[in-house]
Amino acid sequence: MFALLLRDGSRTEIEAPDLWEAMRVALRLDAAQLEVPGTPPRSMTADQVRQELALDRPGLFDAYNPGWQPPSVSEFRELLRVADLSASQAGQLVGVDGRKIRKWAGGEGEVPYAVWRLLSIYVGLAAAPSLAGNEITN
Incomplete structure (x- = not known):
């Protein structure tokens, strides 16, 4: 236990x-x-x-910046496991087809920042941006 x-x-x-x-x-x-x-x-x-869980790479859950590096296949798969979401469920959450989630989880292409960020916020590993904190406009 x-x-x-x-x-x-x-x-x-x-x-x-x-x-x-x-x-x-x-x-x-x-x-x-x-x-x-x-x-x-x-x-x-x-x-x-x-x-x-190999989810500790610096910058992995930070706000977007021009040097942002997409998650590796193993980081993306682990985030889906932590979220306890199927590819279909993750796709519905972020507005893409579940087949696309499966492709990214299989190493076909790079996960876009917006998809990664939304899933990270859903799981609680990233904070939602705040206009008061000017994260978006800075």
């Missing part, structure tokens, strides 16, 4: 078939820490979880 320490200070136990899925749930729920059973038990911070 895995447990999550949430950012509000509460603790909740989760059912997950393995550590990988427990880490994905931790990201979905924006947990501050994941407690992993074992001898001895261990804790993983949110940063360690992102690192283990």
Whole structure:
């Protein structure tokens, strides 16, 4: 049984078939820490979880800039797993055909920034842009 320490200070136990899925749930729920059973038990911070899932590349979830690098196939696939979305569901969410999502997940072409950003916001790994913060107009 895995447990999550949430950012509000509460603790909740989760059912997950393995550590990988427990880490994905931790990201979905924006947990501050994941407690992993074992001898001895261990804790993983949110940063360690992102690192283990290979979603920790600098700039990956940042606002667009001219030097933005599209996600790798493995980063895109992992984001879909964290989001717990099928290709069809992801396509509906971002306004593209599910077949296109499957092609990107299969390595055919690069994922456009807008698709990546929308999915990242949906999962909670990127913040929605704020006009008050001038992220868009700067």
